[in-house]
Amino acid sequence: MTDHFSFTVNATDGAARTGEIRMPRGVIRTPAFMPVGTAATVKAMYPEQVKALGADVVLGNVYHLMLRPGAERVASLGGLHAFMNWPYPILTDSGGFQVMSLSALRKIDEEGVTFQSHIDGSTHSLTPERSIEIQGLLGSDIQMQLDECVKLPNSEEAVEKAMRLSLRWAERCRVAFGEQPGRAMFGIVQGGAVERLRVESARALVDLDLKGYAIGGLAVGEPQEVMLRMIETVEPHLPREKPRYLMGVGTPDDIVESVRRGVDMFDCVMPTRAGRHGTAYTRFGRLNLKNAKWADDPTPLDPASACEATRSYSKAYLHHLVRSQEILGMMLLTWSNLAYYQELMAGLRKAIAEKRLEDFVAETKEGWARGVRDGEAEPVGKVES
């Protein structure tokens, strides 16, 4: 095992890349999908299951963890890895995005953001320095800069203002992070749907010579084509030798299209959240198990899956569990969805290595389309309510 952070691109196919991030806690095979472990748990999953599916890294949320159980408490208990029984790499977000989306009474100024907890109304503040401090207390392997993420659509002025503030915060985070050989801090490209601002943000962050670059502020409700255009806009300005992380994305189709455009890392609550709400993602598209049409269906989600949940339980049983609001329904569908996401990533990595990505993408989309044609599934790109 290595004692420092490194990234190697092993193969490319068009703009797509496959490679490895090496860190003291393990190797992250890219393109990678990172299951979201919001409050120190990937919801409804035992950590060893998450690893067994092929996830090399999970995401933790600073906003949730700073409020409960608290970063200092996690540190005193040995760090987030020990706390949640996940000895492999952890990436943490900076807290900024969830402060905007979950907390009340936010006040943003040059210094940072002040907000009230959605749990108990208590007042907290988050500065670039405090965000990095918290991520350090948690023991995070890949830490994200604090940024301001504005809602889209928004005025170009507001988007530009937030992008410039985020750049100044990136610099402060870089200083606060300092040198930590086994860990990395990533910057976040902002700029909304404005190409000029995206390019400026990317160039300025690259000047900071960070370990990796995220594209933030996307998948916040804009059409997929806007998101993909922003990736295409930013990609040429990011160094080839650094990992690229598209934050909060996405559907299987979003992931496939983003990998084609050179993205290396993804995180999204979709497979876990959808699993808790009765939706399955499979090779044959997206299925709503709540639907009465599954009540008498003895077939599993995918008899050829390597995942026990996908292969060994009938749709009729999953339908029954979902209708009965049984915890096992959430457990099985979360498990199956994460398995499908990891299977998709493994397929993408293999296809890139074999220089047959376009064929793989076509086969994958044909599988989803077949499910829709057979009346079994809905398009995978559609976001569930």
Next chain:
Amino acid sequence: MTDHFSFTVNATDGAARTGEIRMPRGVIRTPAFMPVGTAATVKAMYPEQVKALGADVVLGNVYHLMLRPGAERVASLGGLHAFMNWPYPILTDSGGFQVMSLSALRKIDEEGVTFQSHIDGSTHSLTPERSIEIQGLLGSDIQMQLDECVKLPNSEEAVEKAMRLSLRWAERCRVAFGEQPGRAMFGIVQGGAVERLRVESARALVDLDLKGYAIGGLAVGEPQEVMLRMIETVEPHLPREKPRYLMGVGTPDDIVESVRRGVDMFDCVMPTRAGRHGTAYTRFGRLNLKNAKWADDPTPLDPASACEATRSYSKAYLHHLVRSQEILGMMLLTWSNLAYYQELMAGLRKAIAEKRLEDFVAETKEGWARGVRDGEAEPVGKVES
């Protein structure tokens, strides 16, 4: 594997016995604790976990399953074993107890009971014959007679009336069940807290020559001493060569005391329900993980446990999960509780086989008392709210 139902007592120690029920679907080691799989799932557990803990049989509830997904549907899907991925023995209750406790607008007469579903208000009826038919459709290995279970305390007249009705229903269930070599139907001794009625019920059921005998209508709020006295009253009248099942019991202390008095089988929602509500049962007593005193405790519930959930997660982490209402908290505590219950049963079986049951009971109670003395735990006999 055998093709018929049999029970063998392998060893005794005082009134306590250890033995084996053999059936086509597997061997049930007694004394046995049967996890409750209400709606075709032991809540928050994968079926293979339940088996791995040492559970040889699970319980299914006719009331829940007849309402959703429906007995005929389960039959058309291949039976309850296939439906819920549990190929081992299943015992089903008759539905009577939960009709009384969960449904609205009950009408009981000689023929059976009519009631409204708690799910959608639809009207259903359950007769002795229909209960056995449903249990057959489910494919249940051990089926229970329909009985009328009255609340305690109650008038002797009401208790006697219900006991006599239950006896007539036992006879009708016996006829409806007929001869099913690989399966068994058990009768249920009723009679409230009235010794005379309990004895009469037991004797009349024994005259029916059933495959096993349950003691019903206990653990419904009466003091433990009343329950134990009723077991002592009934036990001499039950045949030594048939299994004895104390329905709906109980706390670890209830189980230990009942095993001492000759009971072979138990079921109870306590370990699973308590697990979903933040309570752990361990060798050191009962712990409420919601309590703030665990917030900084890095120690696991029991470092010597064979169960991963009990051994590998800190109390601080479990506390965090419970406070955050995370599904993983329910999963880990349910797992740990069922592990402790199965560990206790294995300990009881071994102690009886080695004729050291009283020593084992004393050691077990000393463990619980030590937890209470150390301020770590609450008495295990106390029923959580």
